[in-house]
Structures are given as C-alpha cells and as structure tokens.
Amino acid sequence: MQQTRCAVLDAIADGPVAGPALAEQLDVSRAAIWKHIEALRDDGFEIASDDDGYELVSVPEFGGTAIEFGLDAPFEVEYHDAIPSTNERARELGAKGKSDVVVVADEQTGGKGRLDRAWSSPSGGIWLSILLRPDVPPAQAPAFTLAAAVATTRAAREAGVEAEIKWPNDVLVSDTNENSSERNSEGPAKLVGILTEMEGEADRISWLVVGIGINANVDPDDLPADTPATSIRAEVGDVERRVFTQRLLEEFDDLRKDLDSVVPAWREYASTLGRRVRVDTPGGEVIGEAVDVAFPGTLVVDTDDGRVEVTAGDCEHLRPADE
Structure with missing residues (x-):
C-alpha cells in the first residue's frame, strides 16, 4: 500500500480527523488527502x-489494501x-526482481497442484x-513449505477448524474431529494445498514462490468430487x-525468520508421525512407520x-491391519 495512503487509514481509524489537520499532519495538500480518501473508498473502505x-x-x-491494513x-x-x-x-514478479510480494486472488481459473494436477x-x-x-541454500527450501x-x-485452528498436517504439506481435517463435515466421512479431507516453486543455482536461491490454496468460504459442492475435500465453510461456517x-x-513471517523452529512446530500438528505409510518416491515405493521429520x-x-x-x-496413510 502507498505509504501516505496507509498513514491516512491509520489516522482516520482512531476517530474523526478534519481534512486540514490530516493534511498538516502528513505534510501533504488537502487535495491529496481527498484523492487518497476517494481511492480507499474505491477499494471498498467505508x-x-x-x-x-x-x-x-x-x-x-x-482485497489487497484490506489485507495490508493492520x-x-x-x-x-x-x-x-x-x-x-x-x-x-509470482514467478513473473520474481523474474523482475521483486521480493516479499504476496499475490492474492478471489478465484483462480487455471490453478495447478503438484505434478501439474488441476x-x-x-x-x-x-x-x-x-x-x-x-x-539460504536451495537444499533448505523444503523448510519454507x-x-x-x-x-x-x-x-x-484460530478459525475453529481442527486442522492437521499430512507430510509434507497437505492440511487436512480428520474424520474424527467433532466438527468434521459429512463430506469427509470416508477419511481425512483436504482443506489446503501447498505448492512451492524455486529458481536458483547450486549455492543460492534466486527466488522462491510458496503457493497456498485454501478452501475457505466455498460450498462443498464446488469442490472436486474425485478426492475427499472440505472447506472452512463446511466445517465451521464462513471465515473473515x-x-x-x-x-x-x-x-x-515469524517462521521464515527462524527456520530452526519450523520442524518442531510442524511436528506439533503432524498426523503422519506414528502412522504406517506408503510413500511413492522417484526411487520406488517406501512402506513402513513414519517415525520423525528431520x-x-x-x-x-x-x-x-x-x-x-x-x-x-x-505419502499415503495406511490403515492398521485390524481395521
């Protein structure tokens, strides 16, 4: 958000401020204040x-200005x-030298997941x-995922959804959660997908893009029928x-500043650890008990x-043999 516009928002959020006083406070003209006010109204601010x-x-x-405010x-x-x-x-912006930019959309018309899945x-x-x-070196990129x-x-979880993580980055709602919807009655349902992409050399990252897709205020009928999926709306109602x-x-932002804290935090919400799993890897299938994440x-x-x-x-979670 433009710096002066941000200062205008901060000032008028605390109560009525006269235009002349606001112009003097921010060292701009009264006409400039009016233009910023009208631009904010155009962005949906009342x-x-x-x-x-x-x-x-x-x-x-x-909206962008709304997310930046506060x-x-x-x-x-x-x-x-x-x-x-x-x-x-975001990749286009990375190629232009940008950084610390978040691209947000209400709707994607050509979203992709891992392995180019729709x-x-x-x-x-x-x-x-x-x-x-x-x-950081490229080898540490998975920590951002x-x-x-x-x-x-x-x-x-702050929104009331008892989410958990399946290795490495699928955020799910378990079928055992009290608030789980009928849609995930056949097992954990996917709430969030994450896709990380990177460009770099052997010893450095040029840019890193972490894509996060959240089924927020979405009707269950609008989600894919071929895989268990849920939304915040389906679980607890609409979220802000x-x-x-x-x-x-x-x-x-807090986690990226302290990468050593990421794995311990991940373990706290993991549903994979202690489970029998099957993992399809480039080198073949791995089956056994997931005991840790390093x-x-x-x-x-x-x-x-x-x-x-x-x-x-x-990674696929396998049911115990006695189930």
Missing part, C-alpha cells in the same frame, strides 16, 4: 465524512478478483502465492478472509529393511 472530519467506518472483507508482516499485497494462477504471477479454485477461497528471496503448512494450520490471510502471513523436511520411515529417509514423494 469512510464517513462530516463536520468533524473523516472517520473509518468499516474495512472490506477482502498486517504485522512486511509483505506487499497484489490482489486480483480472478487470475489464471497466483504462482504464475486444483479447483472457486470464488470465495483464499488463493495466494508468497514471493521470497531467502538467503513446512512453514506454510504450519502457518495455515494455525490460522485454521482478510483476518485469516493476515494471520497466515504473520505466522509464516530438517528441512525429510520424512524418516522405519521399514522392514531398515530406516529410510524420504526427501520427496506422495
């Missing part, structure tokens, strides 16, 4: 104006009502991509998307042939 001055009445439910994290937000892919847009992104969801330039899963899980997005970004996100599996460390793959 601003009253009377003899006492300007006063902020309400903040839009969603956000306690150093991100610039670029918002789209609809876009083919927030990850694609990802349904209807209006009412939260579809965002975080563009970073972290000063785990950080995104933790941040989203924490935001979901602006607040949810802010909390996610604030939690992610930095930056390696799954440790005890198999019949010994302990195996898995850095990438599709």
